[in-house]
Amino acid sequence: WLAISTIVGGLVAGIIVAMGNHFFFSLLNGKRTDLYCQFWITTAKNILPKVVQVAFGMSMGCSLTPAVWYHVGHHLHTLPQLDHLFALSVPLSLLRLIFSRQIIFLLPLVIIEIAIQSLSLLPIFVPGALTIESAAAQSVIAKIPTLDLSSIYPPIAVEMSHFESNFMEPSTLFKEVIQAATTTDVARGWSAPNEICSSALTCSYSFNYSWPRKYNAPALQCTNLPSTAIGDGMNASSGPISIVLYNREHATAEDTGSVYNATFTLDRAVDPIEWLDTWNQTYLYNLTIACIPHFGLENPLALQAGELPPVGSSCVFWNATYSATTEFANNTQSTSAQILSYNSPLSPWDCLLEATCYDSWNNYIVGLTDTLSPDASFAIASHAMAETFVDMFLGNLSFVGFTGAFMENGDTTSALYTPLFSINSTALGFDLTAPAGNLSQGLTNLFTNTTQVAFISLASNLTDPSVPTTPLTLVAMDFTPLFNQYHYIQWKLFLIYGLTVSLVAVAGVYGVWCMQVDVHPRTMNFSEVVAATRHVDVDLALMKDEGTSDVRLQY
Numbered sequence: 001w002l003a004i005s006t007i008v009g010g011l012v013a014g015i016i017v018a019m020g021n022h023f024f025f026s027l028l029n030g031k032r033t034d035l036y037c038q039f040w041i042t043t044a045k046n047i048l049p050k051v052v053q054v055a056f057g058m059s060m061g062c063s064l065t066p067a068v069w070y071h072v073g074h075h076l077h078t079l080p081q082l083d084h085l086f087a088l089s090v091p092l093s094l095l096r097l098i099f100s101r102q103i104i105f106l107l108p109l110v111i112i113e114i115a116i117q118s119l120s121l122l123p124i125f126v127p128g129a130l131t132i133e134s135a136a137a138q139s140v141i142a143k144i145p146t147l148d149l150s151s152i153y154p155p156i157a158v159e160m161s162h163f164e165s166n167f168m169e170p171s172t173l174f175k176e177v178i179q180a181a182t183t184t185d186v187a188r189g190w191s192a193p194n195e196i197c198s199s200a201l202t203c204s205y206s207f208n209y210s211w212p213r214k215y216n217a218p219a220l221q222c223t224n225l226p227s228t229a230i231g232d233g234m235n236a237s238s239g240p241i242s243i244v245l246y247n248r249e250h251a252t253a254e255d256t257g258s259v260y261n262a263t264f265t266l267d268r269a270v271d272p273i274e275w276l277d278t279w280n281q282t283y284l285y286n287l288t289i290a291c292i293p294h295f296g297l298e299n300p301l302a303l304q305a306g307e308l309p310p311v312g313s314s315c316v317f318w319n320a321t322y323s324a325t326t327e328f329a330n331n332t333q334s335t336s337a338q339i340l341s342y343n344s345p346l347s348p349w350d351c352l353l354e355a356t357c358y359d360s361w362n363n364y365i366v367g368l369t370d371t372l373s374p375d376a377s378f379a380i381a382s383h384a385m386a387e388t389f390v391d392m393f394l395g396n397l398s399f400v401g402f403t404g405a406f407m408e409n410g411d412t413t414s415a416l417y418t419p420l421f422s423i424n425s426t427a428l429g430f431d432l433t434a435p436a437g438n439l440s441q442g443l444t445n446l447f448t449n450t451t452q453v454a455f456i457s458l459a460s461n462l463t464d465p466s467v468p469t470t471p472l473t474l475v476a477m478d479f480t481p482l483f484n485q486y487h488y489i490q491w492k493l494f495l496i497y498g499l500t501v502s503l504v505a506v507a508g509v510y511g512v513w514c515m516q517v518d519v520h521p522r523t524m525n526f527s528e529v530v531a532a533t534r535h536v537d538v539d540l541a542l543m544k545d546e547g548t549s550d551v552r553l554q555y
Contacts, residue, residue: 003062003515007508010059014052014504018497021048022490025130029488033132042127049126052497053119056504060116063511064088067109070514088113108510115503122500129493135481142477149217149381170384178388181454182418182446218346218382219320219339220287220389220447222440225312230290245290245310260291260397260415264390285317285346285386289393289415293437296429311432313440317346317386324452337452339444346382385454389447392418420446 024044028036068086088109100106170178231244245261265286290312324337395413416423420442422433434442 004512006062007059007511010055011504011508014055015501017048017051022493025488028486031486032483033485034483045127045130046123049122053122056500057116057119059504060112060507063507064112066511066514070517071109112507125496129489131487132484133487135483135485137478137480139476139478141474143474150378170388174384175388178385178454181450182392217322217451218385219318220315220444221318221342222313222315222443224440225314230310230312243288243290243312258396258398259295262289262393262395264394287315287390289313293432296424311439313443315443319343319346337448339448
């Protein structure tokens, strides 16, 4: 009964510890690694399978002993074979039995011994069922500022005439936000939308920021100007849209004339909307730019010879629908946006003769109401955004050779400080860095990104002070946490322990069966071996002069 108790007890104890191993790994699954001491976790990962190995080893060892005596008592074996049977734990003895002629009869013993030796692999493979990996991406519904120009408070966004409440120019704060958005893709005053993103390695979400009513966000649509539309002083410009860049006829090494020029049709002071003839103007917001794509100190004479062909672009502001994506990685924001559709050109006021828009503006002027309709607010904000963007590019640049500097003619321009250009201080010039040298595509992309980045800052800085809470929108957000976590591969642990338990159980059943068949169960004690070998026939066989290798015994 002691042997049977050891066989069954070892099997049960091993299963209990294996289940404990499973629950331990399940407890750690999905947990952050930085919350636990890795020394103790690693120690437990190695100790648990080692305990299972010892328990199963005891069970299978007790199963092997009666199996060996069973085969010794029921089959004839030579003395060398008996030596190997009683030394199965020795690898060389095990190999000789495997390649012996009686392997068919000894196969159960060989399988049990191989299984016992294989138990040492448990502490090697079991810990691999619990791995450490980066936290998986998750999806949540988060609140972000509503991207809606109609929520921008007009008296803060623009400077108004004190006499007629006319639109005079964008406010200083509005200009600051748009100009910052034009020169960088980092939103002013913007942080991760919630606590999850602030502790994440990467955090991204997608949404549309079309205006919920009649209008969407402003967008820029640009087309390349043909060379005939760019005048150089010797060849007159032609076409419905044209621009004069420089005067080749008078260009010298000391004075090239203009190498960059930008004009536009945007009114700076729109008349009050109660004057319907002004309110109903239909001309478009237009920005026209021409420049030398690559200009430096060595180029003036080449410019005079007409060897530096200019490029140009004609742009029109539209109402459009956008799709935007903002991503946070390592606390750094990157943004991207694309235009889904162009809806209608942006006219000077874009409120047209709609009654609700007109009444809202008229009542606001005469003091009957303190707020504007969303239509009017959107029109003012769109006008201010377009004008501020245009101001970054408006102006004229010429190069003066004897001073080695660019001279601004008329309006100042900040075009060279935008991502579309790069200043080459070595060559005392500049280069067009728009994608593939395409000025039109570069302008469209820049205003798209400017709109997307500026929206976020505008929503939090220029909203109505009487409404303290910034309008929020619910969006589906994907995020990847910053921390690493434990990942429990359950099938791997169950496969390893499942195969092991099956082998131990089969070995136990076979060992108990051998004990039931053999009426005199024996152990591997020396006294048992001595008692089994005490026989007169054995003594006579061992005393033969010709040796004992061919002696076959059965107990």
